[in-house]
Amino acid sequence: xxxxxxxxxxxxxxxxxxxxxxxxxxxxxxxxxxxxxxxxxxxxxxxxxxxxxxxxxxxxxxxxxxxxxxxxxxxxxxxxxxxxxxxxxxxxxxxxxxxxxxxxxxxx
Numbered sequence: 595x596x597x598x599x600x601x602x603x604x605x606x607x608x609x610x611x612x613x614x615x616x617x618x619x620x621x622x623x624x625x626x627x628x629x630x631x632x633x634x635x636x637x638x639x640x641x642x643x644x645x646x647x648x649x650x651x652x653x654x655x656x657x658x659x660x661x662x663x664x665x666x667x668x669x670x671x672x673x674x675x676x677x678x679x680x681x682x683x684x685x686x687x688x689x690x691x692x693x694x695x696x697x698x699x700x701x702x
Contacts, residue, residue, distance in 0.1 A: 599663035603631035605640065606671070612636075618661070624648055625657040627667045645672045 598617050605612045614631040628634055628642060640646050648655055649668045661667065 599661065599665075601627045601661050601664070602666045603627050603633060603669070604666055605633050605637065605669040622661055623657065624650070624655055624659045624661060624667055627661055627665075628657075628669070631667075633669065640669055642669065646670055 597620055599620055599622065601616055601618055601622070603614045603616060612633060614633060616627055616630040618626055618630060625642075628648075634640055634642070642648055642657060647670045648657065649670060650659070650661065650665050652668065655667075
């Protein structure tokens with residue numbers, strides 16, 4: 595065993611994505627990967643213990659989760675709108691329109 599692992603840390607912004615590869619000791623945690631990436635210093639608005647959720651390959655994890663070789667730690671931005679409310683509003687608006695997207699025609 596080499597005693598070290600390679601991990602990617604990803605933070606997606608609206609216009610671009612930050613991807614940082616880090617080399618960590620075996621047994622390192624998500625917190626260790628975040629600190630080693632430098633993204634917490636570069637983006638002070640990231641709050642992994644409050645506003646931002648974290649994941650490894652789209653599965654939510656906590657800061658003390660151990661990472662494995664070739665894991666991708668993902669930092670998720672907080673949602674600005676509730677997806678369920680947005681879908682409901684879109685569905686309600688769609689009920690007054692016919693399938694083609696144009697206004698519904700009155701039947702006589």
